[in-house]
Amino acid sequence: MNLVYLHNVAHWLYRKKIPIIPKIIYYIQFLLFNSSVPFQVKIGKNTKFGYGCIGVVIHANTEIGQDCIIGQGVTIGGRSKICEVPKIGNRVYIGPGARVLGNVVIGDDVVIGANAVVIKDVPSGCIVVGIPAKIIKEGIRMKDYV
Secondary structure (H helix, E strand, C coil), rough: CCHHHHHHHHHHHHHHHCCCCHHHHHHHHHHHHCCECCCCCCEEECCEEHHHHHEEEEEECEEEECCEEECCEEEEECCCCCCCCCCECCCCCCCCCEEECCCCCECCCECCCCCEEHHHHHCCCCECCCCEEEEEEEECCCHCCC
């Protein structure tokens, strides 16, 4: 069983306004994968979670693009009591333990290094690492790195 499959079923039921079942599926995935990926999250096609999605926490209002890879222990969410959350582009690799926090936009073809803390927008085609995350390379294409 796959977390993305469970999430897609729950998200489809949520969009069709079918109550209770999406919440039950959320709790099942929480028990199976020790992850909090609410059924409201929009996840694009072919997005995958590394290592069975262990320890991933995603805010319910987050949007994640297509063909992304999200490592274990990643947090994607708001900062403090601000409800503004990240928007992740297409073909983004988020390394294990990374944090993407606040009202930030991550462009397409971005690599976020392990344990990086992203609190500012990241333009397309960049590699970012560190705390806080800084751009170390620009002009990349994801097919060269994944």
